Amino acid sequence: MSSDGSKLHESWLAALKHAQDRFRSLLSSPSSDPTWKRVPVPSSSVDGGAAGAGGVGGPTAAGASGLGSSTSKSKQHRPRVSDVVVHRRTAKGDDVVRVVLEIPADDGLASLDAWKAVLSTPELRKEWDPTVESSSIVETCFDPDTRISKTDFTLGWPANPRDAITISRTFADATTLIDISTSLPRSSDEPVYLRPAPPFVRSHVHLFAWCIQIIAPPSESSSRTPSIPKVRITCFWQHDLKAIWGTNNLAQNLPAVVVGLVRSVRKRGSRTPTLSGWGNGVGIDNVAFNIGREALRLDYSIFPEDAANGAKSDNVDLHTFQERKRLERAIEVVVPLAQGWDVQISTRAASEDTSKLPWEVHATRITPTNVPPKPPDSSTPSPPGSSPSYEPQYVAFRLVHARPPEHDILKVKLVMELSGGSNGLRVNGSPHPIEDTESRDPTTLPKDFVADGRSISGLSFQTVSTVESQASSATQQTSP
Numbered sequence: 001m002s003s004d005g006s007k008l009h010e011s012w013l014a015a016l017k018h019a020q021d022r023f024r025s026l027l028s029s030p031s032s033d034p035t036w037k038r039v040p041v042p043s044s045s046v047d048g049g050a051a052g053a054g055g056v057g058g059p060t061a062a063g064a065s066g067l068g069s070s071t072s073k074s075k076q077h078r079p080r081v082s083d084v085v086v087h088r089r090t091a092k093g094d095d096v097v098r099v100v101l102e103i104p105a106d107d108g109l110a111s112l113d114a115w116k117a118v119l120s121t122p123e124l125r126k127e128w129d130p131t132v133e134s135s136s137i138v139e140t141c142f143d144p145d146t147r148i149s150k151t152d153f154t155l156g157w158p159a160n161p162r163d164a165i166t167i168s169r170t171f172a173d174a175t176t177l178i179d180i181s182t183s184l185p186r187s188s189d190e191p192v193y194l195r196p197a198p199p200f201v202r203s204h205v206h207l208f209a210w211c212i213q214i215i216a217p218p219s220e221s222s223s224r225t226p227s228i229p230k231v232r233i234t235c236f237w238q239h240d241l242k243a244i245w246g247t248n249n250l251a252q253n254l255p256a257v258v259v260g261l262v263r264s265v266r267k268r269g270s271r272t273p274t275l276s277g278w279g280n281g282v283g284i285d286n287v288a289f290n291i292g293r294e295a296l297r298l299d300y301s302i303f304p305e306d307a308a309n310g311a312k313s314d315n316v317d318l319h320t321f322q323e324r325k326r327l328e329r330a331i332e333v334v335v336p337l338a339q340g341w342d343v344q345i346s347t348r349a350a351s352e353d354t355s356k357l358p359w360e361v362h363a364t365r366i367t368p369t370n371v372p373p374k375p376p377d378s379s380t381p382s383p384p385g386s387s388p389s390y391e392p393q394y395v396a397f398r399l400v401h402a403r404p405p406e407h408d409i410l411k412v413k414l415v416m417e418l419s420g421g422s423n424g425l426r427v428n429g430s431p432h433p434i435e436d437t438e439s440r441d442p443t444t445l446p447k448d449f450v451a452d453g454r455s456i457s458g459l460s461f462q463t464v465s466t467v468e469s470q471a472s473s474a475t476q477q478t479s480p
Contacts, residue, residue: 008187
């Protein structure tokens with residue numbers, strides 16, 4: 001990579017680090033901080049999940065993609081917009097919104113893999129965010145947990161549509177998942193495909209961060225009803241639309257966005273494969289998810305030698321460096337096994353001999369360690385056709401390629417599409433066996449973020465209790 005390209009990537013990572021520091025500073029502010037003001041949920045969207053009434057011009061959170069249809073199971077806890085707690089802090093021109101929602105982690109919500117699958121797949125965002133018209137990955141140049149996406153927003157007539165180019169990174173440990181996004185800094189060296197084009201106006205996302213926490217049920221409970229975990233969802237949002245109006249309308253949709261995300265995780269979490277890694281000698285060209293077909297497409301190249309010659313880059317952490325050595329000339333996809341999958345693999349190259357180089361598939365059942373154990377008193381089976389609330393099954397799908405000849409490149413296209421029938425994998429039309437279970441540590445959360453997660457726990461509980469107390473006081477004061 002040229003020196004200009006290296007400096008560009010360094011500026012991108014610097015922007016991401018600044019967003020992470022910003023995220024930490026917001027968590028460090030005490031819950032009693034008077035600068036955080038309670039924001040009432042718009043009456044037009046209370047209990048209805050409606051977002052379109054906010055004036056953005058998008059569909060409602062409940063009906064944007066059928067996620068709130070009447071086919072939902074009656075035993076699910078269906079969150080309402082009025083359940084979301086919203087606070088806003090405005091100081092010295094710094095306008096930040098914080099939303100919190102805590103609900104039972106039923107119907108697959110206890111799996112952080114399901115949350116990660118939805119949050120890290122930009123194409124799904126238009127299902128749960130009514131302000132988004134489309135979103136897609138435009139570059140994967142660092143690691144599987146870091147992505148650069150282009151998102152198109154709609155403000156409604158007569159405003160021009162807005163877009164944003166963001167860099168995002170996902171962190172996780174056994175009980176917490178954090179996803180942080182911020183806009184890329186503008187540069188004269190940026191490639192053409194990252195530059196704004198009419199009719200879109202380039203907006204700036206200062207911070208769009210999610211924290212998903214799985215809270216295990218208490219070990220001792222006096223209730224005869226089996227306890228289930230809870231999931232606490234916290235979001236920080238700071239977005240400059242480059243407009244003299246419209247920001248308030250966009251912020252008012254955040255409660256509907258949170259509710260829409262919950263519905264999307266329930267629907268898509270166990271139906272969305274994710275690229276989890278690639279090794280030395282592999283260059284990712286394109287990652288796209290087709291919502292209609294429920295298909296993940298990967299286009300990538302296999303090189304004779306790794307461009308870094310096995311040396312560790314300054315922009316690559318130790319974990320990523322070790323993973324790239326483990327997956328030399330290979331890619332790996334984490335596949336939920338609640339349904340069957342049809343995998344199509346095709347290769348091409350300048351020479352026929354290179355295009356026919358052998359490849360090998362390894363499918364290994366994995367047990368994620370971020371799912372709370374099933375309560376011993378719970379013997380009620382999941383309803384037919386529903387995704388499991390506990391112990392979801394995943395498969396690590398690894399595709400390994402032979403080394404191409406010198407001065408030759410192998411192009412590979414992999415399409416993984418949801419199929420009907422029994423669970424399992426079919427590769428190019430033939431059933432493929434799944435090997436024995438292996439345990440995998442999902443931890444990518446830095447140690448300093450663990451303390452941040454604890455801060456979120458305290459902040460959320462105290463915030464909700466404070467709001468409830470304020471609401472109770474207000475009710476008493478207005479009572480005759």
